[in-house]
Amino acid sequence: xxxxxxxxxxxxxxxxxxxxxxxxxxxxxxxxxxxxxxxxxxxxxxxxxxxxxxxxxxxxxxxxxxxxxxxxxxxxxxxxxxxxxxxxxxxxxxxxxxxxxxxxxxxxxxxxxxxxxxxxxxxxxxxxxxxxxxxxxxxxxxxxxxxxxxxxxxxxxxxxxxxxxxxxxxxxxxxxxxxxxxxxxxxxxxxxxxxxxxxxxxxxxxxxxxxxxxxxxxxxxxxxxxxxxxxxxxxxxxxxxxxxxxxxxxxxxxxxxxxxxxxxxxxxxxxxxxxxxxxxxxxxxxxxxxxxxxxxxxxxxxxxxxxxxxxxxxxxxxxxxxxxxxxxxxxxxxxxxxxxxxxxxxxxxxxxxxxxxxxxxxxxxxxxxxxxxxxxxxxxxxxxxxxxxxxxxxxxxxxxxxxxxxxxxxxxxxxxxxxxxxxxxxxxxxxxxxxxxxxxxxxxxxxxxxxxxxxxxxxxxxxxxxxxxxxxxxxxxxxxxxxxxxxxxxxxxxxxxxxxxxxxxxxxxxxxxxxxxxxxxxxxxxxxxxxxxxxxxxxxxxxxxxxxxxxxxxxxxxxxxxxxxxxxxxxxxxxxxxxxxxxxxxxxxxxxxxxxxxxxxxxxxx
Amino acid sequence: xxxxxxxxxxxxxxxxxxxxxxxxxxxxxxxxxxxxxxxxxxxxxxxxxxxxxxxxxxxxxxxxxxxxxxxxxxxxxxxxxxxxxxxxxxxxxxxxxxxxxxxxxxxxxxxxxxxxxxxxxxxxxxxxxxxxxxxxxxxxxxxxxxxxxxxxxxxxxxxxxxxxxxxxxxxxxxxxxxxxxxxxxxxxxxxxxxxxxxxxxxxxxxxxxxxxxxxxxxxxxxxxxxxxxxxxxxxxxxxxxxxxxxxxxxxxxxxxxxxxx
Numbered sequence: 001x002x003x004x005x006x007x008x009x010x011x012x013x014x015x016x017x018x019x020x021x022x023x024x025x026x027x028x029x030x031x032x033x034x035x036x037x038x039x040x041x042x043x044x045x046x047x048x049x050x051x052x053x054x055x056x057x058x059x060x061x062x063x064x065x066x067x068x069x070x071x072x073x074x075x076x077x078x079x080x081x082x083x084x085x086x087x088x089x090x091x092x093x094x095x096x097x098x099x100x101x102x103x104x105x106x107x108x109x110x111x112x113x114x115x116x117x118x119x120x121x122x123x124x125x126x127x128x129x130x131x132x133x134x135x136x137x138x139x140x141x142x143x144x145x146x147x148x149x150x151x152x153x154x155x156x157x158x159x160x161x162x163x164x165x166x167x168x169x170x171x172x173x174x175x176x177x178x179x180x181x182x183x184x185x186x187x188x189x190x191x192x193x194x195x196x197x198x199x200x201x202x203x204x205x206x207x208x209x210x211x212x213x214x215x216x217x218x219x220x221x222x223x224x225x226x227x228x229x230x231x232x233x234x235x236x237x238x239x240x241x242x243x244x245x246x247x248x249x250x251x252x253x254x255x256x257x258x259x260x261x262x263x264x265x266x267x268x269x270x271x272x273x274x275x276x277x278x279x280x281x282x283x284x285x286x287x288x289x290x291x292x293x294x295x296x297x298x299x300x301x302x303x304x305x306x307x308x309x310x311x312x313x314x315x316x317x318x319x320x321x322x323x324x325x326x327x328x329x330x331x332x333x334x335x336x337x338x339x340x341x342x343x344x345x346x347x348x349x350x351x352x353x354x355x356x357x358x359x360x361x362x363x364x365x366x367x368x369x370x371x372x373x374x375x376x377x378x379x380x381x382x383x384x385x386x387x388x389x390x391x392x393x394x395x396x397x398x399x400x401x402x403x404x405x406x407x408x409x410x411x412x413x414x415x416x417x418x419x420x421x422x423x424x425x426x427x428x429x430x431x432x433x434x435x436x437x438x439x440x441x442x443x444x445x446x447x448x449x450x451x452x453x454x455x456x457x458x459x460x461x462x463x464x465x466x467x468x469x470x471x472x473x474x475x476x477x478x479x480x481x482x483x484x485x486x487x488x489x490x491x492x493x494x495x496x497x498x499x500x501x502x503x504x505x506x507x508x509x510x511x512x513x514x515x516x517x518x519x520x521x522x523x524x525x526x527x528x529x530x531x532x533x534x535x536x537x538x539x540x541x542x543x544x545x546x547x548x549x550x551x552x553x554x555x556x557x558x559x560x561x562x563x564x565x566x567x568x569x570x571x572x573x574x575x576x577x578x579x580x581x582x583x584x585x586x587x588x589x590x591x592x593x594x595x596x597x598x599x600x601x602x603x604x605x606x
Numbered sequence: 607x608x609x610x611x612x613x614x615x616x617x618x619x620x621x622x623x624x625x626x627x628x629x630x631x632x633x634x635x636x637x638x639x640x641x642x643x644x645x646x647x648x649x650x651x652x653x654x655x656x657x658x659x660x661x662x663x664x665x666x667x668x669x670x671x672x673x674x675x676x677x678x679x680x681x682x683x684x685x686x687x688x689x690x691x692x693x694x695x696x697x698x699x700x701x702x703x704x705x706x707x708x709x710x711x712x713x714x715x716x717x718x719x720x721x722x723x724x725x726x727x728x729x730x731x732x733x734x735x736x737x738x739x740x741x742x743x744x745x746x747x748x749x750x751x752x753x754x755x756x757x758x759x760x761x762x763x764x765x766x767x768x769x770x771x772x773x774x775x776x777x778x779x780x781x782x783x784x785x786x787x788x789x790x791x792x793x794x795x796x797x798x799x800x801x802x803x804x805x806x807x808x809x810x811x812x813x814x815x816x817x818x819x820x821x822x823x824x825x826x827x828x829x830x831x832x833x834x835x836x837x838x839x840x841x842x843x844x845x846x847x848x849x850x851x852x853x854x855x856x857x858x859x860x861x862x863x864x865x866x867x
Contacts, residue, residue: 375703455716
């Protein structure tokens with residue numbers, strides 16, 4: 001047999017071998033950054049046109065935002081000089097403290113946000129071994145990773161802070177040197193914050209596994225974003241007095257203390273801008289030297305800790321489980337030959353509980369609830385609807401307790417409009433929880449689905465388990481909501497029970513529809529839980545839920561309203577509404593899942 | 607349920623094919639594995655081994671052809687076929703947020719085993735695979751080898767009549783690899799059919815009663831070691847590696863390796 005020529009050293013010209021040639025750190029950092037850029041471009045080139053357009057739109061929006069911020073900061077600075085602010089604090093002191101406040105905010109922002117990015121870059125990206133085994137200086141690898149982590153945040157910090165700082169410069173007629181110095185200061189500050197963040201990542205991952213840290217970070221991120229987005233709703237009744245406002249502003253001004261290195265960075269460029277070159281250069285030089293030392297120290301320490309293995313050797317504080325004492329006979333190892341499962345060990349006499357609920361159904365429900373509870377990625381998805389519900393409950397309770405806003409017309413008319421309104425409201429609040437729980441019911445299995453797929457579980461059981469896992473928490477959520485409303489705005493117990501029954505049917509129907517959509521859009525190959533379902537299915541689920549909600553309300557309540565208007569027996573109207581609504585909801589609960597039964601069998605079959 | 611008559615094929619594929627778009631991953635593959643037999647499934651990377659195994663356990667739908675497990679058509683009677691089958695995938699994707707013990711209990715429940723026996727069986731399997739200490743830890747904290755062993759323990763929970771394993775020894779230490787070999791031999795001696803794919807030809811040569819070689823989706827050879835030796839040129843002392851390379855056209859790489867020594 002003839003042998004092909006080996007592709008290898010024989011064909012490499014001697015001049016192409018660069019071993020022995022020395023390059024600076026910058027050369028390798030540039031090489032690695034260029035690699036990242038190539039990866040980004042390659043991803044962009046291969047991405048769908050929709051994503052490309054989206055990115056273009058985002059870029060234009062960012063530019064627009066920068067322009068707006070520049071204009072807004074100008075207006076803000078005008079406001080700070082106005083007599084209105086004079087009644088709370090000294091505007092000059094506030095203006096003086098402005099750069100320090102911005103710099104401090106930027107420092108904190110970089111410290112916190114680069115933590116997550118560095119965690120990803122150092123521990124989760126999976127390219128560290130490849131990069132460190134390549135003929136590259138370790139410092140270049142770490143430097144690039146740090147840059148990778150802080151560049152996006154630096155961009156955002158610049159976007160939000162530069163317009164204000166430049167606006168301040170323009171309105172205060174600072175000298176030209178002020179502007180580049182502000183940028184340099186922010187850059188070094190960002191590097192220092194990134195360096196500290198890198199060390200923090202290593203310290204944390206020494207105690208907690210990196211994946212767990214990422215899950216917790218994701219959860220905290222979602223929690224914060226929901227809380228921030230809903231803060232206006234929560235703070236509607238908070239009214240600050242003038243003295244409180246004054247105290248707050250004065251406390252804020254105190255951030256500009258002369259002993260803080262952050263205030264040196266803030267004040268340095270201003271002093272230079274005002275022509276006080278000596279004090280400005282001194283403050284700035286001191287602060288920038290400190291930032292450079294911190295960055296370099298953090299970089300070399302991180303490199304050392306990683307290479308020595310300190311940062312990857314986990315010292316989990318978890319206690320070792322004490323094993324039960326076993327006799328000599330029990331301590332012997334099990335041998336393969338002992339692993340015979342006798343025929344009688346298979347289920348022959350089903351227990352009473354098994355007659356109602358099969359062990360496979362029970363196992364599926366238990367497993368899904370355990371994973372929902374334990375996997376923070378799942379909780380991150382559910383936290384938004386749950387928190388929204390909690391906020392609504394708090395708002396309802398507060399509005400109920402702070403003076404009864406119900407009017408006699410609502411509660412004492414022919415029908416208790418207040419109750420029906422609250423009931424419809426409760427149904428509305430629960431929809432997003434139902435949607436999130438149900439649409440991802442199958443996708444949540446991910447790559448583990450093979451275990452279910454290869455086991456003898458019937459499609460009917462599988463569908464029922466997924467239905468119940470969404471149904472039970474959703475119903476409980478709705479009932480708690482109704483109970484809170486009942487406590488705040490009491491109505492007849494009979495009406496409350498009526499509401500409970502309606503929610504059973506409503507939740508069933510909603511889950512039936514969304515479960516079917518979840519089957520159609522099931523994806524098992526996701527890495528990021530946010531990619532579990534295709535966007536189109538998520539949108540479709542929202543649209544269908546919004547159609548389903550008013551339709552079910554019409555079926556349940558229209559006969560009640562009709563009977564009330566015609567002065568007929570209200571109880572009969574309620575009964576007819578209940579029957580009509582129940583039939584409609586049960587149809588939605590049963591028909592869609594039945595239609596997709598065959599599809600369930602095909603999930604994961606490619 | 608059918609009776610376990612001697613030499614009844616427990617795995618039977620008939621003209622099995624799988625097409626992904628234009629690519630024919632498995633092309634008209636037919637073979638049978640009888641009770642008490644360990645059947646090795648060999649082939650180069652991308653030859654169609656995993657695709658075939660996945661079709662046998664019901665994870666992939668064949669484009670054409672049929673698969674029967676203990677006489678049950680996997681397409682038409684999937685529940686019955688899966689009841690007697692155990693599967694160990696090449697990548698042990700297990701529920702990371704369950705502990706090893708919880709996972710085994712879950713699998714036992716899926717197969718409708720009695721509760722007290724599930725508990726006993728879990729203890730046995732954890733001891734067998736040296737996982738007692740880690741049994742209550744979450745699977746996400748397990749090493750690859752431990753996950754592989756948990757995956758095998760899960761496949762053995764219901765004492766399957768048919769065991770299908772995809773690269774079962776990858777990532778295992780020598781002790782665990784030996785344990786798996788012993789378990790497979792024991793299962794076969796008790797009348798189960800074992801089908802495994804492997805790249806480690808030494809394992810196939812030593813353990814398997816019969817070997818099938820698949821290349822580019824086609825079953826190009828099948829039989830005992832003696833049968834294969836005859837197919838591979840009739841050299842009396844040829845190793846499985848020689849035969850494999852001869853049949854799959856990989857001998858040039860062996861020559862390259864010789865040159866590099």
